[in-house]
Amino acid sequence: MSSHLTPDALNGYVDGLLAPEAARRVEAHLAECRSCRLEAEATRSLLSDLADLPKSLVPERNLRPGIRARIRAGSGAEERASSREKEIERRDSGGVAPSPGRVLWSLRYPLAAAAVLLVLVSSLLTTAVVGKKATSSGGPTAEAGSSTSPADGGGQGALRAAYREVEEEYTAAIQALEASLAERRAQLTPATVRLVEENLRIIDRAISEARVALEADPESPVLRGIVEAAYVRKVDLLLQAARTRRQG
Amino acid sequence: MQRAQRGDEAAFDALYREHVGRVYATCLRLSADRRRAEELTQDVFVRCWEKLSTFRGESRFSTWLYRLAANLALDERRARGREGRLAQAAAEERLSARSQEPPYGERLDLERAVAALPRGARIVVVLHDIEGYRYEEIAEMTGVALGTVKSQIHRGRRLLREMLER
Numbered sequence: 001m002s003s004h005l006t007p008d009a010l011n012g013y014v015d016g017l018l019a020p021e022a023a024r025r026v027e028a029h030l031a032e033c034r035s036c037r038l039e040a041e042a043t044r045s046l047l048s049d050l051a052d053l054p055k056s057l058v059p060e061r062n063l064r065p066g067i068r069a070r071i072r073a074g075s076g077a078e079e080r081a082s083s084r085e086k087e088i089e090r091r092d093s094g095g096v097a098p099s100p101g102r103v104l105w106s107l108r109y110p111l112a113a114a115a116v117l118l119v120l121v122s123s124l125l126t127t128a129v130v131g132k133k134a135t136s137s138g139g140p141t142a143e144a145g146s147s148t149s150p151a152d153g154g155g156q157g158a159l160r161a162a163y164r165e166v167e168e169e170y171t172a173a174i175q176a177l178e179a180s181l182a183e184r185r186a187q188l189t190p191a192t193v194r195l196v197e198e199n200l201r202i203i204d205r206a207i208s209e210a211r212v213a214l215e216a217d218p219e220s221p222v223l224r225g226i227v228e229a230a231y232v233r234k235v236d237l238l239l240q241a242a243r244t245r246r247q248g
Numbered sequence: 249m250q251r252a253q254r255g256d257e258a259a260f261d262a263l264y265r266e267h268v269g270r271v272y273a274t275c276l277r278l279s280a281d282r283r284r285a286e287e288l289t290q291d292v293f294v295r296c297w298e299k300l301s302t303f304r305g306e307s308r309f310s311t312w313l314y315r316l317a318a319n320l321a322l323d324e325r326r327a328r329g330r331e332g333r334l335a336q337a338a339a340e341e342r343l344s345a346r347s348q349e350p351p352y353g354e355r356l357d358l359e360r361a362v363a364a365l366p367r368g369a370r371i372v373v374v375l376h377d378i379e380g381y382r383y384e385e386i387a388e389m390t391g392v393a394l395g396t397v398k399s400q401i402h403r404g405r406r407l408l409r410e411m412l413e414r
Contacts, residue, residue: 007402017383042409049358050377056269057276059286064264067293068257 005029005036014043065173065235072239170231177238184242196241203237206230249309253300260300264293267310271317277374278321280363292317315389318375322389361411369404372397377405 005013005026012018013026030037185193207230214223251259271292276285296313303312362370362378371390375381376397383401387394 008398011398011402011405043405046405046409046412047377050362050373053358053362053378055273055378057273058269059272059289060282061286063268063272063286063290063293064261067264067290067297068261070290070294071257071297 004033005039010036010040010043014040014047061168061172065170066176069173069176069235069239167227167231170228170235173235174231174238177235177242180242181238188241192241196237199237200234203230203234207234253303260297263296263309267313268293270310270314274314274317274374274379275321277362277378278318278371280370288317288321292320295320314379318379318381319389322371358408358412361408364411365404365407368392368396368400369407372400373404373408376401 009018009022009026013023018026030040181196188196207227210223210227210230214220214227217223249259249263252263268289272285272289275288275292276282279285279288292313296316299316303309362373365373372386375386375389376383381389383394383397387397390397
């Protein structure tokens with residue numbers, strides 16, 4: 001019997017890559033050499049196990065909001081902006097380059113929307129939780145201005161259980177956008193910064209109120225929708241602010 | 249697909265949902281780092297969005313996307329430079345020390361064993377034995393000689409068997 005198979009010959013044989021004549025020589029060797037035969041069988045078994053590993057694995061957190069935020073904030077964002085945004089820009093600029101005033105005005109859209117959102121959230125919450133208040137001694141209390149971080153306490157267990165994925169999704173996107181905005185803060189005029197901060201305060205208050213209500217009734221699809229709508233508004237505002245540059 | 253190529257984000261979301269698991273699995277196995285794999289997966293889909301208009305359909309979209317994922321994960325390994333090499337040296341040292349220890353009481357599962365492979369061997373095992381790329385393709389993707397790819401597959405398979413037989 002000749003010496004043992006080389007790694008190339010053994011792997012080539014197991015992978016099915018050898019020419020017919022070379023494969024026959026390997027088979028002849030394997031028939032006589034127990035050591036190489038065991039080696040080939042063990043390698044085949046390993047390859048079978050590797051092939052059986054799942055081709056798809058689920059990430060522990062939802063990556064889509066971060067991707068969406070990066071796409072919208074990225075270099076291609078302007079070309080891919082929605083037709084609605086383009087229409088607003090055309091209307092406001094009269095077909096010319098945006099003026100500083102128009103940039104400021106464009107931020108008034110989310111400000112108005114944020115104010116509407118707060119009113120909407122408050123009225124929806126009143127409707128959604130009124131029944132709960134009648135039966136619960138510890139009914140939800142809006143805490144205007146409190147933190148909207150998912151890390152804060154109080155009813156967090158219930159909220160996490162019911163809404164963890166959505167909350168984490170938006171929190172991750174918001175953190176990325178806030179970091180991006182912080183880097184660009186020097187490029188914004190003081191008036192724009194004030195406007196953005198005012199927007200954020202209003203939206204945070206809406207989120208805070210909606211979360212308090214959701215903690216009291218974690219299974220309510222209506223409340224989940226309200227919280228999510230508030231997060232969407234915040235993401236939109238941050239995206240718009242992150243795209244704004246000082247002009248003039 | 250055509251809608252996503254025209255910039256329709258809802259259509260792109262559908263592509264994301266269909267393929268994120270496979271892209272993440274590739275990134276996780278090549279990087280052996282969960283957090284980095286999440287970042288890489290996001291990079292892949294952002295790059296996919298940017299390059300989608302250039303996809304002409306010569307291959308299947310899934311083939312194009314998974315190749316993009318593998319290439320980005322490999323680029324990331326190269327970009328890490330000295331830091332990556334030092335981390336890799338430390339990992340190989342641990343692996344070498346482990347091979348002289350008495351057998352473990354508990355059996356390493358296959359996924360963990362793959363993650364514990366030295367970088368070069370892991371990349372080739374993941375790309376060839378799990379993802380199904382040919383040796384020639386791996387040589388092109390990694391920029392190393394075909395002979396090196398084959399020696400790494402031998403090394404990787406041998407180390408995996410050693411770890412799993414403990």
